[in-house]
Amino acid sequence: MKRSLLFLLVLVAWSAMGQGTQKPPLHGKHWMAITGKPLAATAGSMIFQKGGNAVDASCAMLAATCTMWDVLSWGGETQALIYNPKTGKVIGINAMGIAPTGATPEFFKGKGMNYPPEYGPLAATTPGTPGGLCTMLAEYGTMSLKDVLAPAMQLAEGYPIEAQTANSMERGKDRIKQWPYSKAVFLPHLGQEREAPEAGEIFRQADLLETLRKMVEAEQQALKKGKSRKEAIYAAYDRFYKGDIAKEFVRGCQEQGGLITMEDLAKWKVLQEEPLKVNYKGIDVYKLSQWTQGPMMLQALNILENIDLKSMGFNSAKYIHTLYQVMNLTFADRDFYYGDPYVGPAEPMQGLLSKEYAKERLKSINWQKNDAQAGPGDPYPFEGKTNPYLDYLKQWKQASLHTPVSPLDENYLNQVWLGTTSVEAADKEGWVVSITPSGGWLPSCIAGRTGVGMSQRMQSFVTDPKLNPFNVVEPGKRPRVTLTPTLALKDGKPFVSFAVQGGDTQDQNLLQFFLNMVEFNMTVQEAVEAPNINTYQFYLSLGGEDRKPKPGNILLHESTPPYVRKELTQMGYHLSFDDRTSGPINAIFFDWKHNSFWGGSSNHGEDYGIGW
Template identity: 35%
Template sequence: MADRPAGNPALSRSVVHAPNGMVASSQPLASMAGLQILQRGGNSFDAAIAAAAVLAVVEPMQTGLGGDMFALVYNQKNKKVEALNGSGRAPFKANREYYLSQGYSKMPLTGILSLTTPGTVDGWAEILEKHGTMTFAEVLQPAIEYAEKGFPVTEIIATQWKRSESLLKQNKEASEYYLINGKAPREGDIFKIPQLADTLNAIAEGGRDAFYKGKIAREIATYVEKQGGFLSYEDLATHSSTWVEPISTNYKGYDVYQLPPNGQGVVTLSMLNMLENFDLKNIKHNSSEYIHLLAEVKKLAYADRDFFIADPDFAPVPVEKMLCKDYASSRCQQIDKLHPLVSTGPGFELAGDTVYLSVVDKDRNVISFINSLFTPFGSGIVAGETGVFLQNRAVGFSLEENHLNTLEPGKRSLHTIIPALVLKDEQPYFSFGVMGGDMQPQGQVQVLLNHLEYGMNVQEAGEAPRFRHHEQGIALESKISSKTRLELMEKGHHVTSGLDFFGGYQGIRIDTKTNMLQGGSDPRKDGCAIGY
């Protein structure tokens, strides 16, 4: 990006600098809740749960107690990256044959048959138990207060809420609790969710078991059964999160970490491995040559994703092969500099919206954290008087009989949400994420290249114009030049535009020379980075 003229911040927001602790999230009240936890002596992990809980209240279309979470953590006590998979599983009663018998050729996007077991609350409990210093009662208090007393709805969130009015009207509880006289709250309206406050209070008092084994679990299960769904009390009572070994690749001296499947983090790493074969410093940023290259790399990496990624407890996922540098190099041979790939399959044979937040504390403990309902308001189903939206992650399954990711009871679906963490010389360097379903790997790669290859700071890297390759072509943000647009069309790409289509970035960098914190937050969202 161009240099910002002194006194003229129009080209991008300023980087947020702070010496002690920092929180970056998609809503200011959530960022502030996390910061207050840090200032009260809590660590990054306490603050992340506080911020995530507030987001579940103030950004309910994107996240909630009925969703899933993933986290990468770096605790200075053991000095290693750990990964928590807090995603839920398909109900034990769910089966592929039922959906086919009802005329489905693919999983329904919303409704009572799109549900998987909520993983969020158990994931929060795992983070606090293993790495936190505070109780649920302490970290949930800000969220409880906003749910009980109300909060002013922010601009972008109000717009997104408005778009989902028709979905919310299809469910009695969603309409009653999350609309005002049949309408979404407008920007600045004070909104209260007392039903959700009661649920949060129960968790504050009784911990994760209050959600999975107590009155809340029974109410969710009873409600779903009455509506003809599969999610049961047994699914909730037996749910558990999983600490897994993170996966990583080294990109030009930086170790980039992701969670392994069932998430799509391997796609980010695969794209970076392929891009390491090209001299990006001699390719102009956001030129047609640059966007063409990244789109072609994305096609190859996503072809492997769609074929191979599944729950490793049910299928052999070839992560090691997908991360092999030689394999990445061989995949690059399919890329034509002048023409786009029309179609591509996997390179070998086997022998959705979200919230992201990052927190760094005074001791430089780091958490890269993501929480999601998948598409806006998830299934569109609020489970009785709990005030909790249930997620629609079952849509991540295939109904093909022999697909690795086909629906099976108790199985985790292919998951889009992926936090990222970068280490330099074995120390945390950059914690970041880019929300937005399929946009996440290609968004993460764009942001990381903006910083590492094109020298952008942590704000510019996330604020720079992005593109998104999708089934219909390449969508470009309006600030990408008409010259680039025309040249891509000349290469044979179908070029489109999109609304609210390019993800939402948050990131915190630890300056390796000064040990100070630098935060960036995407203007595509309502949030901010804030430190002290």
């Protein structure tokens, strides 16, 4: 009790100081733009200053981050939530690409693979981001594609590259050299000791600039023919997926060994969908559906609302143990039950998100030590059905009994934390946008002369239904991804919009960020900087052949007190430490008392925000 009180007193003192963060909070009255690169945040501000709304600005930031290879590119995928102030509704944007023709379990197993590969053309789903951007802009924006893409086109023409991206090109150059179009873009100094650009060097992408120019040209030609703003933007969409851009993309993909066809591109489309939500203590929390890992945070909140977290004390041993056990249960459900809702079998989401199922899962927690065998539950009875996969569940649990405790090597940790970026935008009219785009990260295989790096998201499929019967690779199907933007509403109005980069860590980080604000009264900047914990007791969504859970392994902040470390060790945990325990979190808090925005942007990485 004394220790819990000490944690609370420290937290209250920290909050009261108002100076406990390494970066100041952002404040704005008219708009807020936050994303993974300073220049990309500037692109958003440029659009706002021209009179655009939050959707226009978020599309400009998305385009800029893709052009700057902020751990993603134009051939990747876009996941977004949009709050429409005219309707009071939250809209989900599903711009996840699909597995191409010929992508079957038999195909990959025939190549000796238990999962689709991490890199190269065979890792590629169809591009989603160009279509996602055009759809958001056409349906909910106000400006032309020409205006919104202008900052990205200036970047493609040439911008001073930052060290982080340039060094990533240099580290990945051996793989990049396998792909001729990537080599031409990323390694301008072939034969020299450093073959990638240097920090500050003007990085030019002529092929990508031409692709963007063609999209704008299609829009402008449609406008001259009397088409509406929306119709003209969709003309650019069609040129990318059905016209000359598509032909060159497919040619370049297949030349390098990929499977994507013209039919794959033409039949794919962006889906607008109703997101999933739960209510946590009066706050409605929205996530994209089970084609992402987002619902696991909703499941965790359902369990945690039955527990008095505040009385435990922030990051006490009991609080950490509680979070760890709850996250393990929801990760296990994610790993077994989540998949593409548009391709059968149907996932049992009604049961998984029911309050009664959450209470049943709560009963399984061991409060004295870590449960290394925590596995998926059975949500089917909570929607009045019988689980058709009980045999698979038994095999899963049997396999978990033989999962050894193994160390966390550097390659494993790289896969856990593999980054993306996030985009947050809000305006005085009430539009709010949260995006977690990704795919096509360095080292990326560029498709022909398009300048477009292909996605690597195929690796998130499984080939064995015993691991997850809902996420088995199949042509036309979307993989279950880690990407997970979040919107929360309170009293029917936006409360906070937030997202983070970082693979399987995303919903771990976002869950704790949300609890930091709601349970421990942190400001948005305090919440993005506060120490997190991370579990590794799940199946990796990204990586090579070994993706098995690491039971009991936990990442703690290096400031964790000795007595907390001791208690956790006695509970069966294997501790590791770092001074950064989350990916860069970006968030916007809506201060309705003062009718203003508070922006929070991580205190590490290159994430940056601008408000006005």
